[in-house]
Amino acid sequence: MGSLRLVDISKRFDRVEALKDVDLEIYDGEYAVVLGPTGAGKTTLLRIIAGLLRQDNGEVYINEVQVDDLPPEERGVALFFQNFALFPHMTVLDNVAFSLRVKGLSLEESERKAMDILRMVHLDHRAYSYPRELSGGMQQRVALARTIAAGVDILLLDEPLSQLDAKIKSEIQYELRDLAKSLGLTVLHVTNDVEEALAVADRIAILNKGEIVQVGTPVEIMENPKTAFVASFIAEMNLMEGVVEESSENRVVVDIGGGFKVESSRNGFKKGELVIVGVKPSSFKIGGDGKNGLTGKVEDWVFSFGFRRVTVQLDNGSRVSVKTERKDIERGSSISLTVDPRDVYLFPYLKGGLRTVLAEVSGVF
Amino acid sequence: MPEVKLVNIVKRFGNITALRGINLTVENGEYVCILGPSGCGKTTLLRIIAGLLKPDEGQVYIDGEDVTHKPPEYRGVGFVFQSIALFPHMNSWENVLYGPTVKGLDKSISHRIAREIMRTLKTIDYSGLYPGELSGGIAQMIAIARALATGAKLLLLDEPLGALDPRIRVDLRYELRRIVKGLGLTAIHVTHNQEEALTIADRIVVMRSGMVEAYDTPENLYWHPKNLFVADFIGKVNVLEGFIKKALTGGKALVELTGGISIEVYAKGFSEGDKVVVAVRPENFEILDRSEADKPNLLRGVVTRARFMGDYYRYDVTLESGERVTVNTPLYRSEKIQVRKKGEPVLVRFDPEKALVYAYPKRGIERELSIEV
Structure with a gap:
């Protein structure tokens, strides 16, 4: 269960208006994408939702509860970064099982669940490898698996596929959507890549220079661009x-x-x-x-x-x-x-x- | 107006052989892309042409002259990297002016060259801005202007669009080709992006593990790839397994697929009973209703995933044989597109001339398609 509502969010960095009156609603179980060019304010928006950055104006509601005064760990969201860091001395399986262990699951249970998630990202055969033995794209998938294992209601993904080779990416983007749907997650995914957005999204919000300029399903946006x-x-x-x-x-x-x-x-x-x-x-x-x-x-x-x-x-x-x-x-x-x-x-x-x-x-x- | 010829280039790093005897000719005025997965040796090859690396064996000829042992500055090449390497303390104009100035050219001539190049590349308006103030796309255009201002007729580009936003990458590749063709330059461009190579190059070199797998025009590589690796690397293919059941007239043959269905393909040089793979590109499959069963080359299946991708619908279809194929239905092909839903039973078909047929790889399909030999 996870719904997200942003009301009138604004954020300014010195003279730059990074976000201007952003209103956006994401429904429970929805896969939403914020799409825009580099510098549009996408990452800033995610950081505000995650609680890593405080907006100047506006409110963030998660499951209809205002969370602006809650610390990141109490918001029920997990943020997946572009520049993730895996624990280098732990195996792939241990990296993923770690978040489950922290939540209090038994060793056996957390390893079994971690293995299930690794299977979904096609890395079960590398469960006992160390991060350094994997390619950049594989490491990214491990990090994604670890984020999913954290078991939150809302998953915030910041350019999660950007490090992948074009050929692998064109396969994995569809699987990422399937995975989110099968786990019933609510996802907010930001990217500058239109093909990626079309591949995963139920709805797309286009962000330009800190403003949301259009929101709609992929078909609505492709067939009726407003500007x-x-x-x-x-x-x-x-x-x-x-x-x-x-x-x-x-x-x-x-x-x-x-x-x-x-x-x-x-x-x-x-x-x-x-x-x-x-x-x-x-x-x-x-x-x-x-x-x-x-x-x-x-x-x-x-x-x-x-x-x-x-x-x-x-x-x-x-x-x-x-x-x-x-x-x-x-x-x-x-x-x-x-x-x-x-x-x-x-x-x-x-x-x-x-x-x-x-x-x-x-x-x- | 340079022609580049590589003869039997070998390069080793320790006990790794990065290049295993490369022979290649790039014609004067040609735009050639070197395409391959990471680690295939494409950047090493480019650096050898530039003179930034020396080969262990073989020769590099530029315009018929052996330049293997000549330094980079002697070769008349302009080099552009993925990481935009502009001088941060100089503005765009000073960056472009740098080349002609260090060559010792007269001030007025240097200025004229820089101005002309920047006008041609439509970057003159950014003259006064510093690299930190430019967007990625413009900064890369300034880097290209700087490379050209040295008077280079041979442009070597190493993933020049790799660091840019996807949308800008598309615009800039047409711009790059236009500049190269407009100025009559020769360009060698390294990329790992298939679409980029297809849409920018006159000819593409496909590399794998330090060897040239194919060297041909984009259209020939797409329609007549010489092996399964090249077919799959240049855009995706769906691979179906089977054997030659019967030779037919007109170069055709009947192939029985794993699921027991027989299909017609063009196949030469096979005997009855030979194990083969039939490769079909997603956009060369067609989706039909189950009621349209009177056409040839039909495979029964169920849609397991359906996505609208802007220009086309992309479907995953699980065939009755259990094999899964991807079908892309471009919107521009017909007036009315029937949209299929997940779970819908359908028929998938293809024209015999659009299927690629190869002998079943000895080491298996997975190894054959692997980026390492």
């Missing part, structure tokens, strides 16, 4: 600036320069307004006679897992990328693209325009 920042942070999205030329119900026409006009089925933008237009690389169709015809030249293409990612220099000067399974795209050739108005996103314009959005995504302020 250009969220859109380009969670997926590769082509962004272009434009001016609304016509606006009616479910139909907005945007002039993106060079004589190109793009129609979108989104609502809520007025004629004459500056907007940011977003199109996913996979939404473009090559050739054909659909709506929103754009022309340009193929600058380059690269191959990825079964598809090609084509860079097109549009005739209005902007550059877009296009994802296709076609194999007949030649560098330097002319190309025409179309895109369904339903796949054209519109986002509110930001002061400073596209440049500001891209700078935020790359963490430059």
Whole structure:
């Protein structure tokens, strides 16, 4: 049993506002992820929940009890760090069994439980090894097993998979979710990796510059990003600036320069307004006679897992990328693209325009 | 405009042989990635090309000249590391200017070079900032600008994107390729990230335990990997075991899988009864309803895990044989995607031309796929 509610949390370090009015509710048994670029305030948030840092404003509730005046060990949470430390002179099994022993379980019982948890993280075959004999990724899994063994209601994970090799990580992330679900844990996991967030989360909260900018299920966030920042942070999205030329119900026409006009089925933008237009690389169709015809030249293409990612220099000067399974795209050739108005996103314009959005995504302020 | 040629490079550290006879040619203007698991010798190889390490045997040629015993500064290479090594007490501009200045170039020429490089790399706006004030991505771009400002035509990159946020890593790899191609440079880039290698390189060297396992274009490595290790290392494969039941016409063969189901694949050079493995990539599987049983190459199973991954749905399916496979269903393939749920009985199928068939590895599948030989 563990629910978590954050009300109006703010924290300032000298001149930097690390967290601004953060409200977030995590339900009992939920796997929640806070996703954001480096420097967004993710670790600060976890430290406040764990009781290692005191917020300037706001309250933390665990199981509907305000815990702001409770020390870390009385909050019923366990924090897993990026830079964990294992006991070097203990075996893997002893490292994991240690937290159970501390809780008063018998030696036999704690070793049996520790072994169960090691099995879940695929390390039962290394139970009698010492930490130094394991790879960095394995050590991370031991540390994770030890945190789980502590048997708390709420598990706070700070970039728990960051030290793992890409190939191992792409397997273990799904198992981490399964493990949390099978133990009925409530988890708050922070990361800067979108794929990792999608793999584990019931819900994702996007944090940018200390503010939560969107909360939703993976499907909600991927299909309906609210701002250009969220859109380009969670997926590769082509962004272009434009001016609304016509606006009616479910139909907005945007002039993106060079004589190109793009129609979108989104609502809520007025004629004459500056907007940011977003199109996913996979939404473009090559050739054909659909709506929103754009022309340009193929600058380059690269191959990825079964598809090609084509860079097109549009005739209005902007550059877009296009994802296709076609194999007949030649560098330097002319190309025409179309895109369904339903796949054209519109986002509110930001002061400073596209440049500001891209700078935020790359963490430059 | 450098071409790099390595002839039989051997390097030992104590009684460990880090490189076991590497032969490799990187063409002028080519972008080559060296891809391999940690400990495969990829960084050692890069350091030998740079002149930071001497090989025990073999020769390094740059532009046809034997530079094996020449110091790094003679080789015309620019080096970029994972840990961004900028001078902390100099601002970006001074960092970039450093190379041309120590080469003794005239002040106005040095300034022109630094300015041009920083404009090309779109970093000129950060000239006045110090390394501590830059984000990781920008700092790495300044490090690349500094390497290029020395006049280097050969760029050697050791995990240059490794320390960056995942999202920036993706943007920057396209930017890196654009810079290298735009300036007509030759680049050799070491990485352990498969997707990075696929999307940035003209050709990829796959290394394992100090040896070259494959050297080919990304598309050939993906569609026609020459062995099971390469197939699995370049993106994941699902491995199904079976034996050749019957040769068919047109280069095809019928394979009977462990579960007793027979499937059609393209397989050459096998005899009836040969033990084989059939490898299928997750995105080359298709999921069907149990009612669509009239197509070939069908395997019955149950969905044991389903996740929405943004661009695709990822399913784990446990087959009737007990084997577990991963199926990725990209959203862009069709207008309407039917979402499957955990516990749902399904059929999994693949096109014969998308299956890779290899002789059953003598030492077993696990050893074959292991990163050590």
